[in-house]
Amino acid sequence: MCKKWPRSKIKLVEDKASGRPLITVLRKKIPGIVPVEPAGDKVTRLEAVSHFFRAGNVYIPSQSKCFWAKDYIDELTSFPAGQNDDQVDATSQALAFFAERVNKKIISPMQEILQDNGKAARSSIGRGSGSGWSGWL
Numbered sequence: 469m470c471k472k473w474p475r476s477k478i479k480l481v482e483d484k485a486s487g488r489p490l491i492t493v494l495r496k497k498i499p500g501i502v503p504v505e506p507a508g509d510k511v512t513r514l515e516a517v518s519h520f521f522r523a524g525n526v527y528i529p530s531q532s533k534c535f536w537a538k539d540y541i542d543e544l545t546s547f548p549a550g551q552n553d554d555q556v557d558a559t560s561q562a563l564a565f566f567a568e569r570v571n572k573k574i575i576s577p578m579q580e581i582l583q584d585n586g587k588a589a590r591s592s593i594g595r596g597s598g599s600g601w602s603g604w605l
Contacts, residue, residue, distance in 0.1 A: 470498060480504045480558075480565055504565060510557050511548050517563035526563070 470476070481491050483503035495501045506513060520526050531537040540555055547556045 476500070478502050480561055482506055482561070502565075504561055506557075506561060507564075510553055510560070513560040513564065514547065514556060517560050517567065520563050520567075526559075 469479070478500050479494075479498060480502050481487050481494065481504070483491060483505050487503070491501055491503050508516075528541060529537050531541070543550055543552050543555050544559070547553055
């Protein structure tokens with residue numbers, strides 16, 4: 469896997485049942501193994517990240533340019549009634565993982581900025597400065 473996709477720095481492995489011993493073995497041989505604890509069942513996990521698809525934030529290459537795209541799309545669109553669901557589950561867990569990382573890196577610092585600016589805004593409310601929470605939201 470590492471040879472096929474050398475730019476892949478993170479490899480998510482489900483930290484449940486058979487995944488635990490696998491994580492131990494893989495960490496000795498492969499860099500970037502990250503255990504993930506799945507939340508809920510597969511349907512719930514996909515529903516939790518479905519807004520990324522609806523918003524057009526998931527890029528799937530053209531079927532004519534990418535040999536795996538048709539099977540991937542077929543699996544996504546037939547879920548949960550389809551024969552396979554491994555790619556669906558991997559996709560939902562990857563999207564959740566990256567969304568969580570983005571939230572930590574973007575939203576947390578933004579909350580700090582809002583809090584700091586909110587303190588300044590609250591201290592100037594009623595002084596005719598025109599600033600307040602509405603300017604920051």
